[in-house]
Amino acid sequence: MDISWDDARLFLAIAETGSFSGAARRLRIGQPTVSRRLAALEYAVGATLFRRSADGAALTAAGERLVPPAKKMAEWAGELHRAAESADNSPRGLVRVTGSPYTCFDVLAPFAGHVSRKHPGLRLEVLSTVQYLDLARGEADLALRTRPPTNADLKLVYTLETRNAVFVSKALKAKLPRKPTLQQLPWVAWSPPFEAVTPNPQLESLIPDFKPVFTTDNFLVMVAAAQAGVGAMVLADVRHRFSQDRGLVPLDIDLGPYATGQVHLVCAKSALDIPRVRKVSELLVEELEYTKRR
Amino acid sequence: MDISWDDARLFLAIAETGSFSGAARRLRIGQPTVSRRLAALEYAVGATLFRRSADGAALTAAGERLVPPAKKMAEWAGELHRAAESADNSPRGLVRVTGSPYTCFDVLAPFAGHVSRKHPGLRLEVLSTVQYLDLARGEADLALRTRPPTNADLKLVYTLETRNAVFVSKALKAKLPRKPTLQQLPWVAWSPPFEAVTPNPQLESLIPDFKPVFTTDNFLVMVAAAQAGVGAMVLADVRHRFSQDRGLVPLDIDLGPYATGQVHLVCAKSALDIPRVRKVSELLVEELEYTKRR
């Protein structure tokens, strides 16, 4: 028996996406190919690795054991990938930066404009995701995150301390009491399936019987709602070089334990050896530094 | 750019065998396939990874960087492999045991007979190698070695202390002085390319101007020469259950720092989760234990 390395990758994709078709999409191959190759792999291993059902593929006990080494292979494949990319030593090409929807919208999108003007050879791909992409595996090159990395292969490049504040439209502020409490405010927040995304859990812990007046699964819609005066939302009060006036003003309310936060610039350690990633990282640090001085 | 995991394996095989054709042999594919796939990989990476020459393929600086992550992938592929094999939970099938030529000849070959008699389902593959096979990668399942493992993924299962002695044929012993010195003896030893294999370097350090009377690149030939009275050779004086009388007798000579040695039974940590490997390991420990009691 000999497991092809590509089959290991296939196996991991199925395990992580939870379905043959999901794995096919991730690997950009056809679903029948996934089906056949996994069948061959299972035959070679002599054990069933997934239970097929109408809602996908679930790992069996035998399959479960294969996941950790396959994940490690994926990490080192990411490392290999970065080592290969360090070869072209000119800061040009595609750099993938990930962040929360808000960060992407507020910071990274205008930053991308700045980058493309200053360095025409560099292209930015901004991946707006709720869940974390795996930087070690190379699912993205750089990330702006609210929590520092736990994985030892990742590097914390820069940290910016931020103040969080409650924002409302000017019109709404005018209608509110001079010093409103958190309970008194109408809130704009996430709808399922994002109930666990900031700031929902925080607001739920601060406000008994938290009931947002407006929910959505799209961050831009949330901002638009706040701008339209529908309700209040919590945002990091970051005034960077690209800050645009969105017609939102901060309220003088104490957010308690959530009054401050951080923005961390994170990447895989070896990613900084890739010239184009290093360049973008430097530009991003420059912007974050600039923010601090204001 | 996206490096296929199989291409990573291909790259590593070329890097480690030092040639396209060597890699082809190791991976059991054709040499043209290696040539074409590497060319495609280099094109994708955008850099030359190997300098082709009449005596093989040498890594370029760009290629050099890819080796460490590729090696890590190989180790985790070995781990994956063992996890997959833990699935069949009956101690039957092929177990690959490696050792020095002498160990294979003297211990493992007769031990294999013992195993196949006692456990008909188990088959032993005895790999007689001068250089170490990589247990972490799964190039073998178990190893009898003279040095303890350094890699943290490997497990030292058992250690046997041994005494080394100088052996000659009875006929030769009769012709020698009662208490011969090391210098006086005619020696049987390794020829190139095995100059650096035990016991050559040790004898060279003990005997000024060491000049063996007979050299060979094959251990069995060495033993046969000693049996024929050609000269003396250093062997571990291990009397195990399968010891055969080879007509060789020990001399009463002090080998100084080389008078004692060890035999270590080593395997990858997770290899013991494979029932058939565990079984063979237990049987082997049993034999080594038995040796100790005599």
Place this chain on the structure above:
DNA sequence: CAGGAGATATCCATTTTCGCATGACCCCAT
């Protein structure tokens, strides 16, 4: 209960990859 969405499995034409045979080159030894 019917129908649609989404899952895996199978059939088959097509594309891709592979291995063999061969060529070109280099080095070393006779």
Place this chain on the structure above:
DNA sequence: ATGGGGTCATGCGAAAATGGATATCTCCTG
């Protein structure tokens, strides 16, 4: 000088892997 053994590269026919269409099944919904 020349032959032999080693290297990598290339051409071509055969084999294998792939993808699209399709079948089948399950679940959820209207």
